[in-house]
Amino acid sequence: MATERPSRLRVFSLNCWGIRFFSQLCTQRYEMIGELLCQEQHDIALLQEVWSERDFLFLKRKLSSSHPYTHYFKSGVIGSGLAVFSRHRIQDALLYQYSLNGYPYMLRHGDWFGGKAVGLVIVDVSGLKAHVYVTHLHAEYSRAQDEYLSHRTVQSWELLQFVRHTSCGADLVVLGGDLNMHPQDLGNRLLRSHTGLRDCYTETDMFDGCEDGHTLIADNHFTKKQDLVPFEKGIRIDYILMKGSQRVTMKCESLSTTKGPVADKPFPYSDHEALTAEFGLLHSEDSRQRGSSDTLAVSEQMEVVAEARALVKEGLCQTEALRDKAMHLMFGALLLLLLPLAMAFLPCSCSCSFSTLGLLGAVCMVLLLSGALLYLLFTTHIKVLKETEDQMMLTSNDLQTKLTGCQLSGSSSLDGSPEIQPLSPFKREE
Amino acid sequence: MATERPSRLRVFSLNCWGIRFFSQLCTQRYEMIGELLCQEQHDIALLQEVWSERDFLFLKRKLSSSHPYTHYFKSGVIGSGLAVFSRHRIQDALLYQYSLNGYPYMLRHGDWFGGKAVGLVIVDVSGLKAHVYVTHLHAEYSRAQDEYLSHRTVQSWELLQFVRHTSCGADLVVLGGDLNMHPQDLGNRLLRSHTGLRDCYTETDMFDGCEDGHTLIADNHFTKKQDLVPFEKGIRIDYILMKGSQRVTMKCESLSTTKGPVADKPFPYSDHEALTAEFGLLHSEDSRQRGSSDTLAVSEQMEVVAEARALVKEGLCQTEALRDKAMHLMFGALLLLLLPLAMAFLPCSCSCSFSTLGLLGAVCMVLLLSGALLYLLFTTHIKVLKETEDQMMLTSNDLQTKLTGCQLSGSSSLDGSPEIQPLSPFKREE
Numbered sequence: 001m002a003t004e005r006p007s008r009l010r011v012f013s014l015n016c017w018g019i020r021f022f023s024q025l026c027t028q029r030y031e032m033i034g035e036l037l038c039q040e041q042h043d044i045a046l047l048q049e050v051w052s053e054r055d056f057l058f059l060k061r062k063l064s065s066s067h068p069y070t071h072y073f074k075s076g077v078i079g080s081g082l083a084v085f086s087r088h089r090i091q092d093a094l095l096y097q098y099s100l101n102g103y104p105y106m107l108r109h110g111d112w113f114g115g116k117a118v119g120l121v122i123v124d125v126s127g128l129k130a131h132v133y134v135t136h137l138h139a140e141y142s143r144a145q146d147e148y149l150s151h152r153t154v155q156s157w158e159l160l161q162f163v164r165h166t167s168c169g170a171d172l173v174v175l176g177g178d179l180n181m182h183p184q185d186l187g188n189r190l191l192r193s194h195t196g197l198r199d200c201y202t203e204t205d206m207f208d209g210c211e212d213g214h215t216l217i218a219d220n221h222f223t224k225k226q227d228l229v230p231f232e233k234g235i236r237i238d239y240i241l242m243k244g245s246q247r248v249t250m251k252c253e254s255l256s257t258t259k260g261p262v263a264d265k266p267f268p269y270s271d272h273e274a275l276t277a278e279f280g281l282l283h284s285e286d287s288r289q290r291g292s293s294d295t296l297a298v299s300e301q302m303e304v305v306a307e308a309r310a311l312v313k314e315g316l317c318q319t320e321a322l323r324d325k326a327m328h329l330m331f332g333a334l335l336l337l338l339l340p341l342a343m344a345f346l347p348c349s350c351s352c353s354f355s356t357l358g359l360l361g362a363v364c365m366v367l368l369l370s371g372a373l374l375y376l377l378f379t380t381h382i383k384v385l386k387e388t389e390d391q392m393m394l395t396s397n398d399l400q401t402k403l404t405g406c407q408l409s410g411s412s413s414l415d416g417s418p419e420i421q422p423l424s425p426f427k428r429e430e
Numbered sequence: 431m432a433t434e435r436p437s438r439l440r441v442f443s444l445n446c447w448g449i450r451f452f453s454q455l456c457t458q459r460y461e462m463i464g465e466l467l468c469q470e471q472h473d474i475a476l477l478q479e480v481w482s483e484r485d486f487l488f489l490k491r492k493l494s495s496s497h498p499y500t501h502y503f504k505s506g507v508i509g510s511g512l513a514v515f516s517r518h519r520i521q522d523a524l525l526y527q528y529s530l531n532g533y534p535y536m537l538r539h540g541d542w543f544g545g546k547a548v549g550l551v552i553v554d555v556s557g558l559k560a561h562v563y564v565t566h567l568h569a570e571y572s573r574a575q576d577e578y579l580s581h582r583t584v585q586s587w588e589l590l591q592f593v594r595h596t597s598c599g600a601d602l603v604v605l606g607g608d609l610n611m612h613p614q615d616l617g618n619r620l621l622r623s624h625t626g627l628r629d630c631y632t633e634t635d636m637f638d639g640c641e642d643g644h645t646l647i648a649d650n651h652f653t654k655k656q657d658l659v660p661f662e663k664g665i666r667i668d669y670i671l672m673k674g675s676q677r678v679t680m681k682c683e684s685l686s687t688t689k690g691p692v693a694d695k696p697f698p699y700s701d702h703e704a705l706t707a708e709f710g711l712l713h714s715e716d717s718r719q720r721g722s723s724d725t726l727a728v729s730e731q732m733e734v735v736a737e738a739r740a741l742v743k744e745g746l747c748q749t750e751a752l753r754d755k756a757m758h759l760m761f762g763a764l765l766l767l768l769l770p771l772a773m774a775f776l777p778c779s780c781s782c783s784f785s786t787l788g789l790l791g792a793v794c795m796v797l798l799l800s801g802a803l804l805y806l807l808f809t810t811h812i813k814v815l816k817e818t819e820d821q822m823m824l825t826s827n828d829l830q831t832k833l834t835g836c837q838l839s840g841s842s843s844l845d846g847s848p849e850i851q852p853l854s855p856f857k858r859e860e
Contacts, residue, residue, distance in 0.1 A: 071824070074817040075529070077809050091828045093821050094591050097529065099505070115810065120595070161524050165550070168598035362792030366799075379507050380545065387504040391523050394501070398521045 076115015150315020156187030209257030330371030506545015580745020586617030639687030
């Protein structure tokens with residue numbers, strides 16, 4: 001049943017690379033981004049890495065006529081960097097900050113300070129309720145030795161859980177952002193298979209953009225070539241995903257990316273390429289399209305969640321080892337603290353003044369304090385990893401129940417292994 | 431239309447006061463709690479302050495036949511303390527850790543270490559989808575000078591947002607826990623008015639328990655009498671709230687509390703009283719009861735959110751002052767750091783050895799580090815408070831739109847004041 005409701009929706013997504021005093025030509029690029037958005041008049045623009053509120057306010061002023069509705073999500077020390085500009089009224093907003101997001105002492109990476117998160121805005125698109133998510137996951141600094149893999153997997157899990165549980169009443173669901181994952185990476189498969197969200201790049205009728213949909217390309221003025229190795233042609237890490245509902249069928253009619261250099265401009269918009277998706281909306285009471293993941297293979301969901309559980313377990317072991325190291329640091333500092341005490345009581349030929357002892361004591365105290373802070377940090381990380389693993393087990397069990405159709409009480413274990421254990425509901429004792 | 435689906439649901443909630451080596455008679459009380467739950471066979475038991483996983487595992491073993499489905503929510507350093515025991519299958523779980531939860535340096539209060547949160551479990555009650563929430567908010571240590579009031583208000587806001595956005599597909603919604611707020615406190619009114627959740631104590635047909643439904647009472651062996659001043663009779667801070675849906679009407683048929691001493695036992699279960707609610711469920715396709723807050727007065731919602739915004743703004747000013755103090759500490763430490771440098775170059779009569787200077791330098795470094803950590807902490811708090819205020823403004827604007835029926839585009843401001851400003855969409859420039 002066709003209605004007079006909107007039949008088109010255009011969504012834009014860009015990682016703006018907006019680190020003041022660090023990102024090149026920041027002010028000029030924000031000017032260009034503002035112009036582009038003014039001109040293109042997308043229904044909704046999802047921006048990431050708008051780290052400075054001043055830059056957000058600049059865009060807000062610039063887009064006050066074209067996109068009068070905005071929300072800037074705030075979290076962490078300098079984050080979250082997420083901003084939404086909309087031509088349609090934003091009714092509500094909700095933020096979920098990821099529980100794991102790197103380490104505060106990794107200053108050169110700095111993700112921890114960004115308070116990475118997923119933001120949800122509920123947009124009234126001429127009577128349609130669109131749940132629009134914008135997110136930015138932890139960066140991948142080394143594909144070969146990715147020390148943040150478990151963090152990114154936990155973030156993917158939290159993202160999918162958040163989308164699953166908050167998209168229920170939506171007519172349309174759109175997710176845009178920088179996932180920092182290749183298309184077939186575990187976190188990406190997890191997200192797609194458990195939310196039913198579909199990747200616009202693989203779904204689109206028409207594509208105009210970089211080869212293979214890449215959003216980090218060698219042809220971009222700002223891209224460091226070594227960051228692309230061994231993917232010289234480029235990487236696809238920015239996405240627009242979508243799903244419809246029982247009331248509205250959503251179809252990606254076209255997807256485009258910027259291609260590095262911009263016509264009549266001396267440099268690109270960002271070190272990432274921007275995405276623009278155009279959706280066709282079919283309002284139909286008898287639409288067979290389901291918003292939920294019911295149509296996806298349960299077995300595929302089970303496989304991917306099992307893989308993710310194994311990875312989270314591995315992350316747990318690594319984090320436990322880090323916590324042990326923090327404990328050793330504390331013990332070492334405590335032992336060292338005994339040294340000035342011993343020196344104070346021993347006859348010593350060297351000039352062990354009160355001040356020397358004090359200095360040594362102060363150093364020990366700093367080490368002890370650092371050890372204690374690290375211990376606390378890794379303890380909270382372990383809690384998060386365990387919580388994620390437990391939730392994954394619950395999902396596995398639920399999928400198993402669906403698969404076997406066995407819904408008799410007592411037939412599955414919540415805290416057990418993913419295999420159903422009818423007579424032993426508590427397989428794993430922690 | 432009556433069906434063969436369950437017509438009753440019994441829910442239990444208790445703050446277990448389970449701080450190992452601190453809470454009195456912890457082991458014995460967990461024995462008693464386990465016995466009570468085994469015997470009473472509630473459908474769902476919601477526990478708070480189960481701080482030790484060992485105690486959770488004890489209960490899990492004890493309740494393996496009566497409540498085979500469990501989830502223990504993990505967050506923070508030692509938290510979250512939240513546990514669910516269910517006779518019905520738990521299909522899924524989701525945790526939302528509150529963004530503000532006291533200060534890590536307030537060791538004697540310790541809430542920060544608990545990682546206070548709201549946990550959601552989705553329970554399959556014989557075909558009915560029950561969304562069951564368990565939570566524990568920041569404690570109130572002084573009613574006259576409550577330094578955590580803005581934190582608790584932000585927690586209430588995050589709780590209501592979480593419930594609003596994750597309860598959409600539920601047949602039944604139940605929330606139980608220790609809200610650490612009196613019945614008419616702002617956070618409580620905010621929660622009820624914006625979620626449509628109803629307080630079992632005021633809704634029940636039959637009540638058997640402490641006077642005025644108190645859950646902290648003078649007659650409890652473990653209660654410190656000074657904690658009750660000036661409410662000598664007792665305080666009601668533990669709640670079970672509920673709402674039905676269009677498919678199921680939910681009615682609280684009876685509510686009871688424990689009353690301090692327990693028959694045949696030398697002491698009570700906890701320093702809090704336990705709550706038990708029994709719900710009647712009416713399955714009706716033409717039920718007029720709405721799960722949403724539509725039936726509640728929009729104007730009441732607006733008033734309470736305006737009050738909350740004012741409080742959050744006040745919290746923001748206080749936190750900005752704290753951040754300034756942290757900055758002063760940093761500057762002071764930096765200035766002090768110049769002292770040993772100056773002393774090293776000045777001819778000095780006192781015995782300013784290298785070690786003395788080193789000691790002084792080390793002290794300055796510790797002060798500088800502390801100042802920096804506090805600065806980071808308060809900066810993240812400010813982000814959270816601003817985000818909360820922004821979300822509250824969005825809600826205000828949406829309510830205003832509902833109230834006036836004015837849904838023309840450009841008629842409300844997302845970031846503006848709660849009053850609609852048709853020609854000035856961006857009232858407030860931050």
